[in-house]
Amino acid sequence: MSTPDPRTVVAAVLLCLAGIAAAADAAPRLGRPVSPEQAARWDLSVFPDGRGLPPGRGSAIEGAVLFDRHCAACHGAGGRGASAEELAGGSEPLTSATPDKTIGLYWPYATTIFDFTRRAKPMGAPGSLGADEVYALTAWLLFANGVIGERDEMNAMTLPRVRMPNRDGFIGIDARLPR
């Protein structure tokens, strides 16, 4: 019986370790680097703290015209609901047997209105509204829900500061809510 050459043993151990490392790093790493400027062009997210809001401004006065043009056909005059859900004008509180889950009564963050309107509305031509138009529509929806005044300007500074009436109305079930 021959004793294996210690150098062979060391080589075999090293080969095994290399194999384990290769298995843990099996992914081919084909992702291509993206610059912050490129990523920003893809980024549609608006966060509750205002991150992601673009420059621009609008108030409910301009927003009322835009709502009639782009939204009222489905959401009804004054956002009272039609083929699409009611957005404003709710009167039944959330504790009622038939609650109204309008923006003013239910939605916890005003920034959500901007995020959703910019990415998805109007349904026939999503992404077609400019930043000023989205600010104006957001302002009108907040005004129609009694959250802000008709002349209050919504922009990247003012919108995140709007506190929604139902801001504390949610309980995190499978994840903790941010404070």
Next chain:
Amino acid sequence: MGRERDALRPVAGNGLLHRRALLTRGLVLASASAAVAAPAAEPAVPGDPSPPWMRTPGKPFSIYGQPSKHEQQVIRRISGNRLLPGNGVSLTPLEELEGFITPTGLHFERHHNGVPDIDPALHRLLIHGRVKRALSFGVEDLLRYPLRSQLIFLECGGNSNAGWHPEPIQRPPGSVHGLVSCSEWTGVPLSLLLDEAGVDREAGWCIAEGADAFAMNVSLPVAKLMDDAIVALYQNGERLRPEHGYPLRLIVPGWEGVLNVKWLRRLQLTEQPAMARNETAKYTELLPDGKARQFSFVMEAKSLITSPSHGQRLRGPGYFEIRGLAWSGRGRVRKVEVSADGGRSWATAALQDPVLPKCMTRFRAAWQWDGRPVVLQSRAIDETGHVQPTRAALVAQRGINGYFHYNAIVSWAIDEDGAVTHVYA
């Protein structure tokens, strides 16, 4: 023989037999026909010994198979917005199917603004935000990564929401509960891609966004994505179909359907959730005290008898196999129990192999119907011990305005004529 005879003895009210009876079906059938009044003998129907399809050559090969023309009624039921046909759902006809895999063409759909027609050569997946390296992946790139397959159910958070209605809705089960389906999904473990990008420690959340005309977005905890999420490329062995997310779909096993973002284009690592419309205004459950459940990701234990079920008719007393589906977003289904007396007594159903975590499980129970009115129910118990609640218990806990996450026991009443209706029991 002793065990087989035991199998014929009811183990729960109104004729539920031991699940062993399913293994000795011939014996049960023979004994059952002796035990109950034999139905009037019908003349034998020998059939045509030389039918036309045996006397002429059949059709040639087809490039993609389709169901028999005699099965054309097995279709998804579409419920869409009248002004926006791309906004709505189509439901899986659960009562028409067997086993636990949903045929891809019958897998339920939920689209918010139609099915995009995506050119895979132009589609990219961006991972950015709180990462060391923002990265962009092409579909061809992702096809070269190590792949993983998992059989899982997918259930819309709004499935079964007619259950909150004060009166029981009279529709076949697929038309009420058919926003759940089960497929094999194959794709790249998302942890590989996140590791490649290098997720910052502060990034507890990830915004996932689709490339549809809704740019549908949701926020997900990074821990879940690292645990078992898949960027799916294949469904049931073939590349994703457009309505299920072609070319890329996020799969988060066991979690509500809306989080399994179709047409996946962007993953943004972040400290906080986006508070998107579909995680605040929708897919949250309002409780009677005015508070609402949010980030209720997990689809809880649930089951449903698909046969007999609404719209079917039992033709006289005798032996029946009760069939249904059970699932839990927390893991495996440990047990399904079936009742024929409205929940007063329960028999353990047989679970069809395989029983997989976060996957549909087919259950069966042997039942000897004596022809009197009964109420059939099933309840699932998962491996975490979660027991599917009664409707009364669920309503007591959540009220009736939650809309989402209805997982209560479903009751089917069978009358003397064998007609099956939906009841609250």
